Amino acid sequence: MNAEPSGSVANGGTPVTEFDALRRLLVGPEQHRIEELSEELQSREITSEQLAEKLPEAIALRGRRDDHLGRALGPTIETALRESIRRDPEEVATAIFPVLGPAIRKAIAETMAGLVRSINTAVEQSLSLNGLKWRVESWRTGVPYPEIVIKHALVYRVEEVFFVHAETGLLLEHVSAPGLKVPDADLISSMMSAIRDFVHDSFRPAEGATLRTFSVGDHTIQVEAGPRALLAVVIRGQAPDAVLRRQQDTLEVLHLQFAGQLADFSGDAAPFEPSRPLLEDCLETVLSTDTAVAKRRFAWLKWALPLLLIVAAIAAFWVRSSMRWNRGLASLRAEPGIVVVDASRGWRNWAISGLRDPVARDPSAVLASAGLLPSRLSGHWEQYLSLDPVIVATRAQHSLDSLGGIVETRRILFDAGSAELNPLAIATLAGIATLVQELDRAGAAAGRSVRLELTGRTDPTGLDETNTALAQRRIEPVAEGLESVGIPSSRIIRNAVASDNPLPAADPSERARINRSVSFKARVSAAPSTPREP
Amino acid sequence: MIQKKICMVGVYGTGKTCLVQQFVQSIFSVKYLSTVGVKIDRKEVKIGNLDVTLMLWDLEGRDGTHDVNASYVRGAHGVIYVADGTRPDTAQQLIEIRELVEKSVGRIPSVVALNKIDLTEEWKLAAADEAGAGGSDLHRLRTSAKSGEGVEETFEWVARAAVASSGGDQ
Numbered sequence: 001m002n003a004e005p006s007g008s009v010a011n012g013g014t015p016v017t018e019f020d021a022l023r024r025l026l027v028g029p030e031q032h033r034i035e036e037l038s039e040e041l042q043s044r045e046i047t048s049e050q051l052a053e054k055l056p057e058a059i060a061l062r063g064r065r066d067d068h069l070g071r072a073l074g075p076t077i078e079t080a081l082r083e084s085i086r087r088d089p090e091e092v093a094t095a096i097f098p099v100l101g102p103a104i105r106k107a108i109a110e111t112m113a114g115l116v117r118s119i120n121t122a123v124e125q126s127l128s129l130n131g132l133k134w135r136v137e138s139w140r141t142g143v144p145y146p147e148i149v150i151k152h153a154l155v156y157r158v159e160e161v162f163f164v165h166a167e168t169g170l171l172l173e174h175v176s177a178p179g180l181k182v183p184d185a186d187l188i189s190s191m192m193s194a195i196r197d198f199v200h201d202s203f204r205p206a207e208g209a210t211l212r213t214f215s216v217g218d219h220t221i222q223v224e225a226g227p228r229a230l231l232a233v234v235i236r237g238q239a240p241d242a243v244l245r246r247q248q249d250t251l252e253v254l255h256l257q258f259a260g261q262l263a264d265f266s267g268d269a270a271p272f273e274p275s276r277p278l279l280e281d282c283l284e285t286v287l288s289t290d291t292a293v294a295k296r297r298f299a300w301l302k303w304a305l306p307l308l309l310i311v312a313a314i315a316a317f318w319v320r321s322s323m324r325w326n327r328g329l330a331s332l333r334a335e336p337g338i339v340v341v342d343a344s345r346g347w348r349n350w351a352i353s354g355l356r357d358p359v360a361r362d363p364s365a366v367l368a369s370a371g372l373l374p375s376r377l378s379g380h381w382e383q384y385l386s387l388d389p390v391i392v393a394t395r396a397q398h399s400l401d402s403l404g405g406i407v408e409t410r411r412i413l414f415d416a417g418s419a420e421l422n423p424l425a426i427a428t429l430a431g432i433a434t435l436v437q438e439l440d441r442a443g444a445a446a447g448r449s450v451r452l453e454l455t456g457r458t459d460p461t462g463l464d465e466t467n468t469a470l471a472q473r474r475i476e477p478v479a480e481g482l483e484s485v486g487i488p489s490s491r492i493i494r495n496a497v498a499s500d501n502p503l504p505a506a507d508p509s510e511r512a513r514i515n516r517s518v519s520f521k522a523r524v525s526a527a528p529s530t531p532r533e534p
Numbered sequence: 535m536i537q538k539k540i541c542m543v544g545v546y547g548t549g550k551t552c553l554v555q556q557f558v559q560s561i562f563s564v565k566y567l568s569t570v571g572v573k574i575d576r577k578e579v580k581i582g583n584l585d586v587t588l589m590l591w592d593l594e595g596r597d598g599t600h601d602v603n604a605s606y607v608r609g610a611h612g613v614i615y616v617a618d619g620t621r622p623d624t625a626q627q628l629i630e631i632r633e634l635v636e637k638s639v640g641r642i643p644s645v646v647a648l649n650k651i652d653l654t655e656e657w658k659l660a661a662a663d664e665a666g667a668g669g670s671d672l673h674r675l676r677t678s679a680k681s682g683e684g685v686e687e688t689f690e691w692v693a694r695a696a697v698a699s700s701g702g703d704q
Contacts, residue, residue, distance in 0.1 A: 165609070166609075167608060167609030168539040168589075168608075168609035168610070168611070169539065169589070169609065170537045170539055170589060171537070184559075184561045184576075186537065186576060186587065186589065187559075187560075187561055187562070187574055187575070187576055187589070188561075190539070190574045190589045190591070191562060191566075191574045194570060194572045194574060194591070194606060195570060197603070197605035197606060197608075198570045198571060198572070198605075200605065201603065201605050266611070266700035267536045267537045267538045267539075267586075267611060267696070267697075267700060268535075268536050268537075269535065269537060270535070
């Protein structure tokens, strides 16, 4: 168009050559440019060069607006990829290797997460009251447990998806929820189309309006119609709008991906098999246990309270038990003659081991007085000698008591009417002297003063005065014998009882024999004994 | 597997429903015919080594008040016109019915089933009427729902014709 004026001028009366030469001189470069532009405008076809210029921008622009470009390119890219893999699989494998590893890891992680979620759900359900109730119902009715859960906890479930050719009502593809048997999907598909026609013809709605939703029992059938195909979903329960939106999106994608196949459809459904994954994406099951997050926020209270009580009871028990244990252990440690080396406390049994002086108190008795049951205690004690003053004193007291007891069983016998020590009496006295020395030492160790009472006796025959004198005389050699081995006379008490208070014996002659004697009694008193004299 | 939508049309009482009942798989009751006006059955046919599933749209018969519903015919791959050999008017009406059908779907593979051939005594169709039923250009077969005569052949014929007309598949 812009080139025309130059043409018309050229055809005018002015001589062409001169004018042209002038014009070329004046506007040569501009004219050239004008011609180029004119050519560009006239050839509306976009050159490859221009396309190359604009393509990236155009793609970016369209990509921002919607995802139609991606959908349209999808099949081409798939074909190209397939072709590329067919030619050289290794090339592609190498290229995608860096993505493959993370993808596999992610898939495994997601599967594991799903598993954990489903275990959680299962645990939650089997622990909850409802879970138990449903298990009983399942067992009673013979209906599988998952079915019972779906019956009670189902929010909604997209059970079937029909991809139907709009004009003929023939089924192109059909998917259903796992475990659901739909043998006559093709008949249902056709009949559904017929019913849509029937409703449309019967009620003659406004232009373009069709039967979109119908319900029967707890099933809702949602039909979305496109120019060439219908997508019908069968929903059990109450579906949110999201299901409808996904259905519409899927139908759009189906129209885009199968545009050619839908237009050429003459009864062969095989080309529509690749639509299965898209349709399967529409299938879903939503249970109330999946969505009841808000409800669950307070549901934990139901469990937390008894749990808290149990924990508190256990803690209280533990604290009380710990306190008793510590008290018991403390009293054991404070006990003279007991050294606790190791102590361990289990849930039921306590074990204590250590050292114990033979004269120390029984550890069980110590613990019992601290309120611990001895039956739950296993003790292992090694013997040792304690230098604890209390134990030393106790030990001395013990030996004092035993020595005293021994001494008291001895007596020195005399012949009738005699106060002389016969050879047997001398030997007996020597033994007794040794005992008394030991007794004296033990008394010193125990911080006690020990005095020895010598009781002189006679048999009942004879006058009392004579007997008393004899008894006194009998004491003397014994006292002298003891003094000779270092027992101070101050610690010897002389007690001549003669025939009073005789030693008992059944036989009179034996009674007479044992009473012609001097016997001993250790008298221990708290006052410290005077320093021993050599 | 190939599916074809086949419509069965005809005047009321020509035995369309009986014709298919014993030979097809069906999950819908006959009641549908008088309520929705159509009942859909499935018939599997083998053409050579090709499995063809006919979705048979059994349309409510035409009578004084109802005409053939054009909506149901939409997209059909084939038509079976059914007439009653004992009632010549049912054959004559096929011309009108065919016009209605073809107005909706155009020319598609069609066959005429002249039914109730078992009632030989009552057969009232003159040779000329028989030849012209639904138009002289149509293929026609004598059928009997009672004996089964011609029934399978009718389905096979329409299936073959529908597959052939779609081209490419064979």
